[in-house]
Amino acid sequence: MFWLNSFTTLLPLLNTDIFVNKLLSLPQVKCRDTSLLSSKLDTIRQDEQTELLILSDFDYTFSKAYDLHGNPLLSTIGVIDNFLPKDLSTELSNLWANCLIIETNPSMSYEEKASFMEKCWTDAHRIILSAGITKSQIKEWSLMSKIELRDGVNEIANHLLKEEIPLILFSAGVTDIVEIILGRELGQSTNHIQVISNALKYDKTERAIGFAEPLIHCFNKNVSTIEQETFSRTKTILSRKNVLLMGDSLGDLYMGKEREKSQGVTLKIGFLNSHNNDTLIEYLNGYDIVLIDDQTMQVPGLILEFLSLQ
Numbered sequence: 001m002f003w004l005n006s007f008t009t010l011l012p013l014l015n016t017d018i019f020v021n022k023l024l025s026l027p028q029v030k031c032r033d034t035s036l037l038s039s040k041l042d043t044i045r046q047d048e049q050t051e052l053l054i055l056s057d058f059d060y061t062f063s064k065a066y067d068l069h070g071n072p073l074l075s076t077i078g079v080i081d082n083f084l085p086k087d088l089s090t091e092l093s094n095l096w097a098n099c100l101i102i103e104t105n106p107s108m109s110y111e112e113k114a115s116f117m118e119k120c121w122t123d124a125h126r127i128i129l130s131a132g133i134t135k136s137q138i139k140e141w142s143l144m145s146k147i148e149l150r151d152g153v154n155e156i157a158n159h160l161l162k163e164e165i166p167l168i169l170f171s172a173g174v175t176d177i178v179e180i181i182l183g184r185e186l187g188q189s190t191n192h193i194q195v196i197s198n199a200l201k202y203d204k205t206e207r208a209i210g211f212a213e214p215l216i217h218c219f220n221k222n223v224s225t226i227e228q229e230t231f232s233r234t235k236t237i238l239s240r241k242n243v244l245l246m247g248d249s250l251g252d253l254y255m256g257k258e259r260e261k262s263q264g265v266t267l268k269i270g271f272l273n274s275h276n277n278d279t280l281i282e283y284l285n286g287y288d289i290v291l292i293d294d295q296t297m298q299v300p301g302l303i304l305e306f307l308s309l310q
């Protein structure tokens with residue numbers, strides 16, 4: 001695995017504090033509280049791997065925010081938006097612009113924002129469905145889309161498969177697109193990955209006519225949503241004590257909501273894809289590790305490797 005190059009064969013010999021110092025020597029790694037990070041790693045490592053669960057956001061966390069040349073890449077919703085007629089695309093862009101104003105409004109509560117986002121996503125789905133898109137279009141657009149998974153996602157997926165560690169992948173986008181991208185990039189090894197997102201429903205002619213319930217938006221993509229019967233297959237793995245959480249927005253910190261009272265720990269890794277000093281401070285207050293402008297899975301890969309050592 002490419003991320004082992006910098007640590008070579010030293011990894012099995014490292015104790016947690018030395019491992020954390022090694023991580024911090026990587027230029028993209030920032031951490032507010034190294035002793036808390038060490039203590040979380042120790043707790044997870046002392047427990048069995050059967051107690052570990054991975055919760056990750058998809059857009060710009062599992063996928064890259066930028067390509068090799070610094071050009072921005074698409075989100076799953078962006079895949080559809082790219083092909084909508086101009087009037088619908090403009091309507092959708094205006095809607096997302098309004099959503100962003102609410103999402104980043106510091107004077108609104110989480111609950112107020114969540115309620116607004118539900119309406120915003122309902123409107124976005126209405127706009128998308130009004131275009132009369134088909135299942136084969138979704139497949140074609142997804143396969144040719146400018147979405148790239150982070151370097152090392154393949155190795156992470158293989159590691160989790162080998163160690164039988166489940167991964168729940170959240171997206172406020174579209175399930176169909178996430179699954180097609182995973183199939184395109186990872187091949188068949190995705191049985192241990194459960195996608196929690198908005199699945200399209202089709203009529204007999206395979207035209208999209210709706211989205212399955214529950215609606216997943218940026219303020220409810222968390223484990224409490226899994227309590228819904230639709231995702232009952234996933235409920236069984238939620239009894240795992242410890243969580244490795246990965247996200248790229250401050251809202252992603254809540255993906256493990258409702259688990260905070262559990263016995264285990266949640267180790268949070270945040271990808272800060274574009275930043276200034278203010279956002280870095282906010283990310284450091286929420287995430288245990290913040291990765292600046294890192295389009296790879298090097299650090300999560302090293303951590304998973306370290307946690308698997310006995």
Ligand SMILES: [Mg+2]
Nearest residue numbers: 057059060248
């Ligand atoms: Mg994201």
